[in-house]
Amino acid sequence: MAQKQINGTTIDVNDEGYMTNHSQWNKVIAATIAEEEGITLTPAHWRVLDFIDHDFQEKGVVPGMRRMNKVGGIPTKDLYELFPNGPIKKAAKISGYPKPASCV
Amino acid sequence: MTGSQPISKVSIVVSRGSLEGIYPGLIMANGARMEGIEANLFFTFFGLYGVLKNYNDKIRVATVGNPAMRVPSAKGLPMPTLLGAIPGMSAIATWMMNKEMEKIDIPPIPEFLEMIHDAGAGIYACKATVDMFHLTKDDFIPQMDKVLTVGEFYEQSAGGQIIFT
Incomplete structure (x- = not known):
């Protein structure tokens, strides 16, 4: 398992950079991972990240696109605009959760 | 041929009109967009029912x-x-x-196509089939971007992989 330094804090990550210990996650770490992905977090991004966090606590998995739409009330288009080139993967990474394991 | 070159674009042909004929193409196109891969869907022959209004909700x-x-x-x-x-x-x-x-x-097919369209994939219908079935643009769901000839389909697919389903 790899480790990574963010603002003096050490976090555990896997080969692809997904955090493996969510208790190490905080908003500063999220913003730093987002910057690495070329994204500057805005309230619109946080709405997505908060939904993922909330849904993961409840279901134990990162929500898929349809769940983001129907339950989270976040349209597909918005997700692609906020997190270009792989919306759910990137949002999950920034949220400190594992890479989504679903096909849809 | 470099084995590790990432795929950056796919054009998926859907040629069959059964549920198991249409879904794999939709899942692959959606999955491509979710990975940041450019994607086109091209519906031909009976696969065209996948994008026909009032029919694509009755695929069996x-x-x-x-x-x-x-x-x-x-x-x-x-x-x-x-x-x-x-x-x-x-x-x-x-x-x-x-x-x-x-x-x-x-999602059900109509909703899935909306999702794929909103994800930025191109959705096209085959000109030969449209003519053969006597269809017009009005017969299609609004997400269907354009009727293409096979030549235009190849132009649209330039630089990517073509997958026939």
């Missing part, structure tokens, strides 16, 4: 001529083709499959 599983089909579940008994021909069989199989897909959040 083929229960005839499908030797892999088993009842009542995927590990059940093989279903003889003759039984598959009984009226209502296709409707029941479709209902069961839709139920299972709903459980894992695979």
Whole structure:
């Protein structure tokens, strides 16, 4: 398992950079991972990240696109605009959760 | 041929109009966009029903001529083709499959196409089939971008992989 330094804090990550210990996650770490992905977090991004966090606590998995739409009330288009080139993967990474394991 | 070159663009041809003929193409196109891969969907022959208004919500599983089909579940008994021909069989199989897909959040075809369209994929219909079936642009769902000739399809697919389903 790899480790990574963010603002003096050490976090555990896997080969692809997904955090493996969510208790190490905080908003500063999220913003730093987002910057690495070329994204500057805005309230619109946080709405997505908060939904993922909330849904993961409840279901134990990162929500898929349809769940983001129907339950989270976040349209597909918005997700692609906020997190270009792989919306759910990137949002999950920034949220400190594992890479989504679903096909849809 | 470099084995590790990432795929950056795919054009997926959907040529069959059954549920199991249409869904794989949709899942692959959506999956491509989710990975940041550019994607086009091209509907041809009976696959065209996937993008026809008032028809694409009634797509069914083929229960005839499908030797892999088993009842009542995927590990059940093989279903003889003759039984598959009984009226209502296709409707029941479709209902069961839709139920299972709903459980894992695979959307119904019309909703899935909206999602794929909003994800930025191109959705096209084949000109030869449109002419053969006497269709116009109005017969299609609004997400269908354009009717393309095969030549235009190849132009649209330039620089990517073509996948025929």
